[in-house]
Amino acid sequence: MSAPTSRSRALNPARWSFGIQILLGLAVGIAAGFLARTTGAAWLTSTLTQVGGIFVQLLKLAVPPLVFTAVLVSVASLGQVTNAARLAGRTLLWFMGTSLIAVAVGIALGLVTNPGRGVDLTLDGAKTPEDHGGWTDFLTGIIPKNVVGAFTNGNVLQLVFLGAVLGVAALKLGDAAKPFVTLAESVLQLVQKALWWVIRLAPIGTAGLIGKAIASYGWNLLQPLATFAIAVYAGCLIVLVVVYPILLRTVGGVNPIRFYAKAWPAIELAFVSRSSIGTMPLTQRMVTERLGVPGEYASFAVPFGATTKMDGCAAVYPALAGIFVAQLTGTHLGIRDYILIAFVSVVGSAATAGLTGAIVMLTLTLSTLGLPLAGAGLLLAIDPILDMIRTATNVAGQMVVPVLVSRREGILDQEAFDQPAAPLTTATPIPDPVPVAA
Secondary structure, three states: OHHHHHHHOOHHHHHHOHHHHHHHHHHEEEEHHHHHEEEEHHHHHHHHHHHHHHHHHHHHHHHHHHHHHHHHHHHHHHOOOOOOOHHHHHHHHHHHEEEEEEEEHHHHHHHHOOOOOOOOOOOOOOOOOOEEEHHHHHHEEEOOOOHHHHHOOOHHHHHHHOOOOOOOHHHHHHHHHHHHHHEEEHHHHHHHHHHHHHHOOOOHHHHHHHHHHHHOOOOOHHHHHHHHHHHHHEEEHHHHHHHHHHHHHHHHOOOOOHHHHHHHHHHHHHHHOOHHHHHHHHHHHHHHHOOOOOHHHHHHHHHHHHOOOOOOHHHHHHHHHHHHHEEEEEEOOOOOOHHHHHHHHOOOOHHHHOOOOOOOHHHHHHHHHOOOOOHHHHHHHHHHHHHHHHHHHHHHHHHHHHHHHHHHHHOOOOHHHHOOOOOOOOOOOOHHHOOOOO
């Protein structure tokens, strides 16, 4: 009886691991996308678009309450963490340090590959993005005009600001703020539970998103931008498979292969969903349950990283895009310009939190360099394809830094890190936020 039972479970897709389900969805999406494109089946393209759109919309639906409560609770929870100021400071330093390394990789690849040289494209037909993302817009956009507007518009940067301010206020008030923080913790757990149900739909969403991209773009649109697209993927992969492993091995003293084996479900989901925030509950689960980062510290580092730590979108990509647009327009970039790119990447990375993709960060970089914003409109055509690897890089970095900081501070649970990863199932509980003590 055991053999047939084992065989039936192996043939049951519901029993397959989350990663296998994602890969299956990817394969189905690729096949369906090519079928729709080669046969001209408009109904299939429309179906794939609707399936992918519904999945992304479900992720976006949870973003405002998730970001607000996660940041609020994470800041309020710092009162429970030993050496909280030290951990927060180390985290910020590692965020900035790894971003500098990532932007250096992007600049180096841009100088080596020259992605805009010989490209026969004109900016005349490129639509200038509505959100220019200038420094003034970025700074003034942090503070919402009203609280309700921040939630209804889904402006993540403003929600981070509100959550951080109220979290600090809760820390200062102490007992008087405990009922409010408890309510926020309950809302956070409810949103995480509901969002986990959405995450379980990722294999279906993957088929729709990948299929739609292939059916809509194919290879025709990529041909004139092939060098740029390859450079973006190469830059992100260098950060993923070279920079992060070196840091994990030399600085953290942990096995990078084991890290990726355990962190892979979150990286995989980030690749197909293109949402660091939508992946955040799974990221926190991987960090605490599989990688051994203490929950008290992870409840601060993961939400904060999901809204500000963007090595793919805010470092590698804008560096390459700035060089691409400069070469396309015949603009010479000097040492000062490359320093400005690095500065913008480190200081302005939180600007990417407001929108899906990296359009705000890109326009911020172009406006700082004095390059035409129409270049951003040109690159928007292939942005969904590039955003997959960018977001995967973002999420990987959001897990690398807490592991490094925990290891350096001697609080990493090495036994949890070393033991084999438990299967990822819906029955696995989501780590609860740490309550604020009376």
